[in-house]
Amino acid sequence: MNISAYAAILPNTSSLIATTVIKTKLSFLAASPLSAFNAFVVSTFVVLYAVLKSQQSSRKISKQLGRLPPGPMPWPVLGNLPEMLSHKPVFRWMHRLMEEMDTEIACLRLGSTHVVSVTCPKIAAEILKKQDAVFASRPESMAARSFSDGYKTAVLVPHGDQWKKMRRVLTSEIICPARHKWLHDKRVDEADNLVRYVLAQCGVSRDVNIRTAARHYSGNLIRNLMFSKRHFGKGMPDGGPGIEEEEHVEALFTALGYLYAFCISDYFPCLEGLDLDGHEKIVKEATMTLKKYHDPIIDQRIQQWRKSGDSNNTEPQDLLDVLIALKDSNGRPLLTSDEIKAQTTEIMMAAIDNPSNVAEWAMAEMINRPELLQKAVEELDRVVGKDRLVQESDIPHLNYIKACARETFRLHPIAPFNVPHVAMSDATVAGYFIPKGSHMLVSRLGLGRNPKVWDEPLEFRPERHLSDGYTNVVLTEPDLRFISFSTGRRGCIAASLGTTMTVMLLARLIQGFSWEKSLQAPGIDLSESEHDLFLARPLNVRAEPRLPLHLYPSF
Template identity: 70%
Template sequence: MTSFATLAYALLLPALVILHNVIKHFWCKSVEGKSKSFPLPPGPAPWPVIGCAPEMLRNKPAARWILRWMEEMDTEISCFRIGNTNVIPVTDPKIAREFLKKQDATFMSRPISMAAWAFSGGYMTTVMSPYGEQWKKMRRVLTSEIICPARHKWLHDKRAEEADNLLKHVFNQCKSPGQVNLRHVTRHYCGNVIRRLVFNKRYFGKGRQDGGPTIDEEQHVDALFNALNYLYAFCVSDYFPFLVGLDLDGHEKVVKDCTMTFRRLHDPIINERIKQWRDNLSSESNGKEPQDLLDVLITLKDSKGKPLLTPHEIKAQATEMLMAAVDNPSNAVEWAMAEVINRPELLNKAKEEIDRVVGKERLVQESDIPQLNYIKACGREAFRLHPIAPFNVPHVALSDAVVAGYHIPKGSHILVSRMGLGRNPEVWDEPTKFKPERHIMGDAVEVVLTEPDLRFISFSSGRRGCIAAQLGTTMTVMLLARLIQGFNWSTPPNIYSINLNESRDDLSLAEPLVLQAEPRLPNYLYPT
């Protein structure tokens, strides 16, 4: 941290907070004294007015500090006051169900956040917008027109083409030297799929014959992952909004850079497409049909026959869809591959299932997914043990509530811990061990990646839950199945096992997974 930032934290923050919040602080105290027969969840003693902000800033990443404190105090629900905000983390599935299922209507809003505001175009989208009319409008658009079974089927061929391109890209890397960076492969597969679905193109420019990304796609995927890493990342100005602009923790610069990358790459495509559709010379009356999700967003009409969405709404929603699709499948598959490489018996079981269900004379297809229970069990176990983020996207209490015998004040931020649920020893036997078989209940029961009982989180549930679980499942299973079917994988020379340590800053592998790959199918099956 720079000396300037250190001085700002030491001198400016407490003074500004006290000046800005003292009246609100005493008002809150008076409210808390009225009819509060239930206590707040346990938590560290907050400083006057600024709460636990100093500890949050000293103990980065804040998510690990929060979970470590809860573990030391042996509590599955807690309360961390940061400024005037009660942050309520939860690690118990029963309590999580109370928040996200039984009392879901009370906790269906989102926090005000510098990054969320920037990436959602000022809360014009679905996932990041607080509860209100705009959220209702965009939610209806997505559930009825974008993420529905008919649309999923309509987009099948685009997903199939990217599954083929995945095989082509890895096959070309097998020639020399044969080492494949699977983090790079998995992330760009997900980026390719969602760009194809939204923009009907893999490349922003000319592209490459070997199926790999160019610099534009590299920058695009990097921006998507940076944006996701900084979204709801305990930014100091999210709890003290009057500090927006000072960028005391460096988050604003990252968010600005990501936003500029999105605008540079997305806006020319969207502007041109809007012009084509809304110009009289190129309208539906000429028989043109939508080709991708961007076309669908542009051609939606209201009850008067006018465009339902503004260009600004279209751009914001397109960015949110691109962000939402890349991280969960790619992280799960990278971790699953790392785990099974260290335990060859698991990798052999996955190969045997694919060979039994599909064989070696054709490639895995989406129609095979219902029968690939062991592959899906590996995916479920990766979601359970190695979630993409410590917490789910925050929920905000719309009114006072009581959960698990604790008072949850209006405006509280509810953080359901993906790590806490998936690694809870009261729920899971040997919670830190990768055991795909724990998810297989018998040959007659199909394994699915969703988890309605919130024993772990693959795709979030409830009114603010993930509405694209079908797409997420398809991307995850096809990515993992194609990698395992298409290639024999091993550790690089002189490396005998993969280091399964987590990154300090997030929950990804500390080092990108690099493996040796050799084709295991007849050459004619590899796309060229």
Template identity: 55%
Template sequence: MENIQHSSFLMFIALAFATIIFCKWLGFTRGKKQDIPPGPVALPIFGCLFQMLMNKPTFRWIHKLMAEMKTEIACIRLGKVHVIVVTSPELAREFLKKQDANFASRPSCMSGRITSHGYLTAALSPCGDQWKKMRRVLASEVLSPAIHRWFHDKRVEEADHLVRYIYNQCQNPLTNGIVNVRVAAQQYCGNVIRKLVFNKRFFGEGMEDGGPGMEEKEHVGALFTILSYLYGFSIADYIPWLEIFDFDGHKKTLKKAIESVTKYQDSEIAKRIQMWKDGIKKKEEDILDILINLKDSLNNPLLTLQEIKAQIIEIMIATVDNPSNAVEWAMAEMLNHPEILQRVTRELDEVVGRDRLVQESDLSQLNYTRACCKEAFRMHPTAPFNLPRVSTQDATVGGYFIPQGSNVLLSRPGLGRNSRIWEDALTYKPERHLLDDRSEVTLVDFELNMSSFSTGRRGCAGVLLGSTMTTMLLARLVQGFTWATPFDVPNVELAESKCDLLLEKPLIAHAKPRLNKNVYWKLQN
């Protein structure tokens, strides 16, 4: 019996060894034959899923692999899906500009399906009639320049509220001006988009000092959870028949976060629809009103209730992360480089002065302030990859064969920190974006040397809103207050979180009012 067991064990080892050799040979011959981008050896059926599971977070493992292979394009097979990761601006331009039509779709996967309520939204839906319909709605009815101007006063209200909230921290003897910049930035973004969508700052009462209440903290926290798990390298995203088992818990976490968001949003949507039906509501005031009242050619409602709910979730998650993360990192970098903070402050004093608050009409003159935002986007992106693109047919990019159905991921840190493109790539230098005195700094890099907002057919429809919110957030923080590290902290520790690209520790800083007292008095009254 022992001999039989010993022989079986040896046969198992031999079979496993033969499988590995075969896989290596298969990968070698296929790679030579079709010139697929370089990558780790993949097993049959599962691909590199086991390596992915053993090396969390996945994005750091992928970037480490690419650094070791010294390549700016890699192919990592997960299940049957070829995941193509790109850190080269030249290749990024070929994917998103030259061959944009072939790479304009989205993958069909568990996280995208659940978040979009079955692919009902503009950003997450694969190419097709639904995507075209929702994209048209966003571009012409929700995020157009005309609508942006219409919502100006709502954005100003929240920019004023931000200053009022921080001023209250300065006046509070318990906080004595100690501010959690991450909370202030994230809640500003949450407040803005809630005001634009629902015409309200808080779902609950909020705090007496103007800070977020329990409802707002849960809402924004759940939005960030959705962002973490959307296209978050779940097993079920690559082997759909394993979704029922939810081995990595992604599905459970994602559904719970969506429930936390819809708990507050769906009741507002239902209430508003009923108000329009009953004739109580007669004037459009926000994005929700717009979506409810859209009509098709037969004068029937253009959007279903599920489409409205799903699209509002997508609008929410698309708005809260980019501006808040960029500004928190920018403030952290500037606290460690006081000369940069002083230059931003000087620009604001020259353009705006200290007798009024900076307004959106001033932003076009704040070139250095925008350069600070852009440099934060370059060095410290909020997400490791752009939303995945899917090839609708076989293609050749940069001499490599890209199979139909491949998921293409542009690495945001890979592009923005590419030392071949950027001099002193790991140094925060806003002046690198100041081409000359006449050129206006924009937060989008259409040459894809960095990625703040995507481009092409799947480009971000909210570039104008996102750029405005980011610049206004930084401008109001710097103009309204003098900032310093807390008394017992000489420098901000600029370390990334192990599981994402946020600062490892939320930025805590000391704020002190620096404007004419009448400015704050007007806000308080």
């Protein structure tokens, strides 16, 4: 064996490639006639050489370009992977680490990838505003590739022509003011269906599962906007979700939970297929579930549009029709069927989580402190009255309701981090060197609970959003003191839809019903889940109608 030949390979490679070389060589050694002792000597040499080059590379970066943000000492080749694997969930370990180090920017190394976490609004603004063009890409990952069908969408796609194409489609055709107005009636239908469903629960046991109701509303609404149908099956007699809808919503939340979940193979691609942490199986199953429900509808609709010959009498009825009907400059379909399917899934994923999470947490906090709930009720009675149901046109005047939603975004974000950004070139942030290819994680949790920004950050206090001179409270947060809808080139482009869904869901629940703790529980449990940021247990509370019965939509 010629050791110098392999040594010549390694100097110009990353530690990740070195790992791949080592793995290949060990496989060769196992099949060769070398003695166990010689195999051990050779493999040890290769590993030590890779370690040396990795350390030299790190020292070179530090010496020539500046120091990295503070962080734990990485292991050779592996980086901080051992710590990542032994501390679950990873996001809690990362935030504890930053608190112990008393830093608002920290850097881990996972394999050859630098992962930078930020909990300071000013540093976040450097990334998402000042140097937005530098950090305008997305990391490649097993889950993102699966849910975007090979990066065919707008949100999960790395920077490039495909992202520009799909983002242009969304901004000009899907998430635009004209389209928002066009879909008004469908949104109202789902707000009515929410009230109808909760009223049905009141007639059975008076106990209402807010998580089910909120996710049911969000799932119904986006299915209605996308497909002009709220159910894949027959649904339930009380208007609630059937087995199909429950499976669909569960798959969407599973997809969101595993999208950027620190999968081992995302940092060591040579290990993909081994499924060492079980993520790949879960992602595959969720993808298959979503395709099972989406693809037949999309295929049938495409066929209908093609058969119609794009007749002038054919008018789009929903967002799926809009995607299918788009044409390029030559009059051909702008999007392939695969692009339509992938973008449909991404729209579903983007719409379902924030409104339902805000509603459940806000209701839990307010029922736990009845004086807050009473203020919201008084605002609705003052602005809307008791002789009609709250409508979207009332949203600009519901400042306390929106303050409750803002406070929930701040204190109880749906995810610990924003969707990751990738440095497309070397950069400097907060005086620290950020190597090209680094993954930038802006912490929703860290921003919203930063004691340097917020007084008593762990207390739910909606009034803090009314004391800054707001005459019209909005859910967006331009100063990045928390994140509701992200900003910049890769920011959320559907803030209007997200605001409407969130406020209408919360307002209809508060206006339509009186709420109190369930008789089956001693109080409201505000504990967070060990694994994510949801309530540890779904919110079950008692409800009864508080408006004249003729105002409630009937089945």
